[in-house]
Amino acid sequence: MITYVANRAIQFVLALIVASVVVFALMSILPGNAAQVALGTNATPDAVAALEAQYGLDQPPLIRYFNWVVGMLSGDFGTSYVTEAAITPVIVGSVQVTAILVIAAIVLAIVIAVPLGTFAALEQRNWIGVTISALSQIGIAVPNFLAAIILVIIFSLTLGWFPSQGWMAPVEGLGGFLIRLVLPVVSLALVQAAILTRYVRSAVLDVMREDYIRTARAKGLTRAKALFIHGLRNAAIPVITVAGVQLATLLVGAVIIEQIFVIPGIGSELVRAVANRDLVTVQGIVMVLVFLVLIINLIVDVLYPIVDPRIRNAS
Amino acid sequence: MAENLLEVRNLTITPAGAEAPVLHDVSLSLALGERVGLIGESGSGKSLTAQSVMGLLPEELRAQGTVSLQGFAGNILDAKERTLAKMRSDLVSMVFQEPMSALNPLMRIGDQIAEVLRIHGEVARGDIPGRVLDLLTSVHMPDPNSARYAYPHQMSGGQRQRVMLAIALANSPRLLICDEPTTALDVTVQKHMLDLISERVAAVQAGLLFITHDLAVVAGVCDRVIVMYAGRIVETGSVAQIFTDPQHEYTRGLLASSDLDATDAHGKLFTLKTALSYAGPIDEAGPIDEAAPDDEGEQSSAADRPADVREPAPASAGEASTGDGSAPLIDVSGVSKHFRSRGLLLRRRSPVRALDDISFSVASGQRLGIVGESGSGKSTLLNLLSGLDRPTSGHVRVGDIRVESASSSALRSLREDLQIVFQDPFASLDPRMRVEDIVSEPLIARGIARVERLARVEEMLLAVDLDTKAMRRYPHQFSGGQRQRISIARALVTRPQILVADEPVSALDVSVRSQVLNLLTDLVDDYALTLLFVSHDLGVVRHLCSDVIVMKDGHIVESGSTEDIYAHPREEYTRSLIAATPSLAAALASAT
Numbered sequence: 056m057i058t059y060v061a062n063r064a065i066q067f068v069l070a071l072i073v074a075s076v077v078v079f080a081l082m083s084i085l086p087g088n089a090a091q092v093a094l095g096t097n098a099t100p101d102a103v104a105a106l107e108a109q110y111g112l113d114q115p116p117l118i119r120y121f122n123w124v125v126g127m128l129s130g131d132f133g134t135s136y137v138t139e140a141a142i143t144p145v146i147v148g149s150v151q152v153t154a155i156l157v158i159a160a161i162v163l164a165i166v167i168a169v170p171l172g173t174f175a176a177l178e179q180r181n182w183i184g185v186t187i188s189a190l191s192q193i194g195i196a197v198p199n200f201l202a203a204i205i206l207v208i209i210f211s212l213t214l215g216w217f218p219s220q221g222w223m224a225p226v227e228g229l230g231g232f233l234i235r236l237v238l239p240v241v242s243l244a245l246v247q248a249a250i251l252t253r254y255v256r257s258a259v260l261d262v263m264r265e266d267y268i269r270t271a272r273a274k275g276l277t278r279a280k281a282l283f284i285h286g287l288r289n290a291a292i293p294v295i296t297v298a299g300v301q302l303a304t305l306l307v308g309a310v311i312i313e314q315i316f317v318i319p320g321i322g323s324e325l326v327r328a329v330a331n332r333d334l335v336t337v338q339g340i341v342m343v344l345v346f347l348v349l350i351i352n353l354i355v356d357v358l359y360p361i362v363d364p365r366i367r368n369a370s
Numbered sequence: 371m372a373e374n375l376l377e378v379r380n381l382t383i384t385p386a387g388a389e390a391p392v393l394h395d396v397s398l399s400l401a402l403g404e405r406v407g408l409i410g411e412s413g414s415g416k417s418l419t420a421q422s423v424m425g426l427l428p429e430e431l432r433a434q435g436t437v438s439l440q441g442f443a444g445n446i447l448d449a450k451e452r453t454l455a456k457m458r459s460d461l462v463s464m465v466f467q468e469p470m471s472a473l474n475p476l477m478r479i480g481d482q483i484a485e486v487l488r489i490h491g492e493v494a495r496g497d498i499p500g501r502v503l504d505l506l507t508s509v510h511m512p513d514p515n516s517a518r519y520a521y522p523h524q525m526s527g528g529q530r531q532r533v534m535l536a537i538a539l540a541n542s543p544r545l546l547i548c549d550e551p552t553t554a555l556d557v558t559v560q561k562h563m564l565d566l567i568s569e570r571v572a573a574v575q576a577g578l579l580f581i582t583h584d585l586a587v588v589a590g591v592c593d594r595v596i597v598m599y600a601g602r603i604v605e606t607g608s609v610a611q612i613f614t615d616p617q618h619e620y621t622r623g624l625l626a627s628s629d630l631d632a633t634d635a636h637g638k639l640f641t642l643k644t645a646l647s648y649a650g651p652i653d654e655a656g657p658i659d660e661a662a663p664d665d666e667g668e669q670s671s672a673a674d675r676p677a678d679v680r681e682p683a684p685a686s687a688g689e690a691s692t693g694d695g696s697a698p699l700i701d702v703s704g705v706s707k708h709f710r711s712r713g714l715l716l717r718r719r720s721p722v723r724a725l726d727d728i729s730f731s732v733a734s735g736q737r738l739g740i741v742g743e744s745g746s747g748k749s750t751l752l753n754l755l756s757g758l759d760r761p762t763s764g765h766v767r768v769g770d771i772r773v774e775s776a777s778s779s780a781l782r783s784l785r786e787d788l789q790i791v792f793q794d795p796f797a798s799l800d801p802r803m804r805v806e807d808i809v810s811e812p813l814i815a816r817g818i819a820r821v822e823r824l825a826r827v828e829e830m831l832l833a834v835d836l837d838t839k840a841m842r843r844y845p846h847q848f849s850g851g852q853r854q855r856i857s858i859a860r861a862l863v864t865r866p867q868i869l870v871a872d873e874p875v876s877a878l879d880v881s882v883r884s885q886v887l888n889l890l891t892d893l894v895d896d897y898a899l900t901l902l903f904v905s906h907d908l909g910v911v912r913h914l915c916s917d918v919i920v921m922k923d924g925h926i927v928e929s930g931s932t933e934d935i936y937a938h939p940r941e942e943y944t945r946s947l948i949a950a951t952p953s954l955a956a957a958l959a960s961a962t
Contacts, residue, residue: 180429192955266471271390272426273466274486274537275459277451284485365475 056360056367063356066169067349073321079120082146082338096331108137110335114146123338133341137331142339145324147176150343153223153320154312155306159236160243165298167248171256176263177282182189187252199308203315211240220317243309247301250262254297258290265289291362297356302327374440375577376400376423376761377547381447383418383427383601392431393418393601400545402440405571405578407609407732408589409624410598412850416581419598420547422447422679423579424464425454435722460490462875463538465567466517468552469530473522480505480518486540505536506758508573509566527744535563535570537752542574549581549936550690556743556906558643561950564591585628586952589613595622613954621650627884629954630909634691635797639884639913698731699868699900700755705729705764705923724750726765726924734867737894737901739911739932742921748904749923752872755902756788757772757781768868786816787862793873795853799845805831806841806857812864834889852884855889870902875910908951912936920944 077331107113110133111122126133129247132142132289168315171187211219217238241301262268263282271281310322316321328336360367376399383393393415408416421427422437425446432824437446441461463574466472473482482501487493493501499518506514509532522530530552538546552560568591568933582588588595588609595612595854597605597620604817605618616622617731617852624631626640626648634640642650662794669877701763705728708721725747732738753759754766757773766773771784789812792798798810810823818826828838834855845853854874871890890912894901911918919929920943928941939945 117469183922185903266466266468267474269426270466270472270537271485272455272532273458273473275425275455275457275489277455280455289474363476365523 059360059367060357062208063353067353068111070349071346074349075124075342076120078338078341079116079123080347083116088134098264106136119274125350127224127342133335135328135333135336137333137336144335145336146321146339146343149319149321150347152224152318153306153309153322155236156318157241157302157309157314158319159240160305160309161302163240163244164247164301166250167244168251168255169294171248171363172226172252173259173287175252175283176259178280179260186358191249191256194245195253197249198245199246200315202245203312205251206238206242206325220315220318223314235316239312239318243312251294251297251301255294258293259286261293262290274291280311283348288362292359294357295329295362297357299351301356302351304324306344306347306351371546373401374399375402375404376440376579377436378419378423379436379438380641381422381433383415383422383431383433385678386430386432390602391479393452396435396601396603396607398596400577400579402544403575404579404594405580407592407595408579408598409583409585409588410631411583411597411624411881413600414598416598420464420549420579423545423547424458424462425449425451426458434678439772456490459486459538460541460545461543461546461926462547463541463543464547464549465534465551467536469554471726473530475522478518478522479520479522479525483518483533483537483540488535490541492541495928501540501918506533507571508537508539508563508570509533510552525674528555528563531555531563532566534568538573539570539576541947544574545573547577547579547581550583551580552587552747553584556947557908557952558743560587562954563898567591572787584611584952585625586954586956589954590952594960597624610717624781625954626883627881630884630913631767631953631955633913638888641885641888642881644914648812654656672700699734699736700732700771700902701765701767702731702751702755703765705751705754705761705766707754708749708760708762715892723924725754725761726863727926728926729764730919730926730929732900732902734900735898736917737900737903738906738913739915739918740902740921741906741911741918743906743947745923746921747874747924748921750924752790752870752904756790756870757784757923759925782815782903786812786864786947787866788868788870789864789866790870790872791854791857791861794876794877795850795857798857799853801845803842803844804841806846808856809841809860809863812860816864826863827859831856833893834859835932849882850878851886854878854882854886858886858889858893862899864895865897866899868902870904872904873906874903874904876907890914908936908947909953921946 060200072132091098094103094106105114111119114122123133130143131162132146135145136141171191175184175187178187207219210216218235219238221235223235227230256273259282263286265286268281268286271285272278276284307322310326311321312318313320313322321343324342325337325340327333378396378398380394380846381393384389384391388401396415396419398406398419408419411414415725417429418431423439423446423690433447435447438444439457439461442449442457446457449457458783466681472481480499481500481507481632484498488495493916502518503514506517510914511517511529511532511757517525517529517533520534524852525533534551546567550562555563566586567578567580578592580588580591594608594611596603597604597618599611600619605612605616605621607617612621613625616625618641623640623642626644627642630639631638632648633649634644638644705725707725728747728751730738737872740748740751741938750759754761754773757767757768757776761774764798766776766783769787773781773784776784800943803811806824806827809827824841827841831838831840836852836855840848840852840856848856857874873887874890878886887910890901890903892932893899901909901915903915915931915932917930918935919934920927920935920941922943928935928939928944935944939948
């Protein structure tokens with residue numbers, strides 16, 4: 056178990072190093088350097104050279120890479136050439152917003168999908184199971200921005216229950232925070248719930264065919280109880296894998312939802328930085344996203360042996 | 371109502387949406403404490419009958435008739451799931467075939483046993499841990515105390531089956547159903563398990579319904595036998611009646627094909643078709659006192675019976691094994707294979723010695739049996755021989771190829787010369803490929819044109835007694851025995867010199883087993899093959915192989931000519947293997 060976790064942690068660090076090199080290299084390969092990009096095509100060579108000197112862009116790439124990495128490790132993502140402000144507070148603030156959004160969405164998706172998927176599996180021959188399957192099929196086909204627009208039209212414009220856009224931090228008022236959270240979270244969660252429902256359904260169907268469920272029934276448990284006591288934890292293993300991938304997808308997919316609902320999340324910051332040709336900020340945000348995706352994978356990897364003793368021993 | 375413990379009347383089972391029933395009008399009864407064997411091949415309906423009694427029939431099947439059990443009010447077939455759940459394990463319990471998958475992999479053994487006690491609430495909560503320990507002790511679990519905290523994957527198949535038995539008998543049910551409980555186990559483990567079942571069933575005074583396709587197994591455990599064929603009961607009677615005077619044609623065929631000691635006038639094993647000339651299991655020289663088969667006596671009696679020549683080694687094997695004094699075809703010297711558990715940081719575990727200093731050679735045309743229980747290193751050895759893996763130390767030579775240092779092109783030509791038939795006919799064929807593509811695949815690797823490929827496939831399919839119509843079909847359209855024929859055709863299509871058969875008949879029904887063994891014998895003769903036959907079943911090896919090596923824990927325990935080893939096993943381990951192999955004659959002797 057310790058070996059297993061240590062191995063995963065080492066893989067995590069290696070992946071992070073490789074990713075940082077790739078992100079840095081990509082930004083460096085782009086035509087023109089960061090100073091040129093920031094100042095635009097009309098800038099004089101002198102102005103570009105001055106900016107280069109100011110931000111150390113005249114130094115060799117290897118030195119710049121190490122400065123960048125060392126800076127990030129100490130929590131300093133550098134200074135934007137465009138806004139001339141420190142990047143770290145921007146990233147920290149926006150990551151919090153996105154994290155709330157994404158975690159709320161995946162939790163909601165799981166809360167919807169696990170019972171629905173299980174029910175769909177148990178009632179697979181009835182109209183209930185068929186209906187759930189059909190609905191989840193439709194859910195998968197609906198992109199989350201369309202879901203967002205439909206939800207806004209119904210619940211904001213027509214019924215007026217929720218605001219159609221905006222954000223409020225929890226400290227500014229819990230009620231205002233929650234009411235603004237509802238529509239973006241639901242529109243993110245619905246699609247993921249639809250996908251997850253299908254996975255839960257097939258995982259539960261697989262598990263119900265397992266011999267140990269038959270053993271559990273032979274012991275005197277009803278079908279439903281056998282499934283709850285012995286089946287769900289076994290079904291959790293494939294579902295955890297999918298939920299991990301979905302969480303990573305949501306993190307990046309939140310960009311669109313943040314735009315629609317005007318939420319100052321990391322997606323909005325990324326879009327703004329790209330529009331402003333603010334390469335250093337883009338580089339920092341991408342690195343943070345990579346870090347978060349890798350962390351999610353690490354957590355999923357560590358969850359496996361906790362759920363499944365076979366993986367604990369095999370490692 | 372009826373005094374019988376179990377009363378099944380006119381049970382007919384039909385799949386939803388189908389006209390033809392899979393179980394026709396089955397009636398049977400079982401008296402209090404009686405032990406009944408239910409025999410038949412896969413698909414005969416014996417498992418469905420058992421599932422009906424447990425109320426565990428799959429939903430898509432419709433059952434008619436009545437199943438009544440003493441202590442249960444009403445017809446089990448009509449009862450609701452909740453009522454049935456109360457009955458299960460309290461009145462009737464079941465031990466299933468697959469020990470590897472029948473336990474929840476995520477739950478500790480002790481908790482899984484405790485659960486069955488908790489569900490029925492007959493044991494006070496505080497007493498449950500003690501009772502779990504008692505149950506594990508009662509099934510002779512080694513170190514029952516720490517077994518409580520083990521997970522299923524940490525146990526062997528035999529140990530898991532003991533756990534299943536402990537669970538099944540925890541609430542002292544009146545009826546225990548065992549569905550092929552020992553089919554997936556090694557022979558020596560099987561013997562212990564059968565003894566244990568008899569012992570425990572007697573201890574809790576339960577009735578026993580024992581399902582199996584293996585006649586030799588049933589004789590030792592049961593008083594009465596019911597034979598099923600194609601969804602009907604064809605015969606029922608005491609063990610002695612069924613074994614000595616079978617009335618139904620199918621029973622006779624089953625009996626004949628079960629007996630690997632008997633061959634017909636052509637030196638072939640009996641099959642369902644040739645069973646007419648079978649004279650029954652020979653219990654020579656009157657009753658035998660011990661359960662161990664008296665092999666020498668059996669051979670001497672063969673002279674008295676010209677009708678079925680009892681000559682276990684095929685006539686050609688003796689000549690072939692002597693060879694012509696040239697270098698052996700396969701030479702294995704000082705081979706070891708160790709597996710190391712991998713870890714990036716910590717390396718604590720010592721390597722597993724799967725093979726330890728193995729040496730043997732096989733002459734061209736020889737038929738060598740490799741016998742051992744699971745974990746003895748048989749599969750590792752095959753992987754080394756076929757170049758799928760490399761030895762940690764030692765040399766493997768096949769033909770003129772040094773396998774341990776062979777280049778990938780040398781390995782390719784090795785695989786043309788050495789082909790393998792695998793154990794599981796269901797898992798080893800790609801379900802999405804047509805038979806013609808499966809069989810011709812080895813030829814594609816050799817760049818042979820399509821027309822010739824198809825001609826060769828046709829020829830091979832005919833050689834394994836399959837219709838050429840089979841070419842356009844998919845594996846799922848064939849039975850287990852037919853699939854194993856397809857595997858054999860696939861293996862022989864490159865015309866290899868060496869055929870390696872890895873437990874090719876252990877997943878097959880007894881009646882199909884003898885057909886496949888006969889086919890293998892013929893093909894080995896026709897194609898002048900060198901045969902390596904891996905099996906845990908000494909009876910099968912004895913029929914087919916001229917020489918045998920016995921393996922245990924990565925070592926060769928004993929080797930020599932098959933007859934010699936049978937008649938005079940030098941090692942205790944070999945002796946225990948021979949004693950544990952179920953034999954009709956021995957089973958009958960102990961039953962009567």
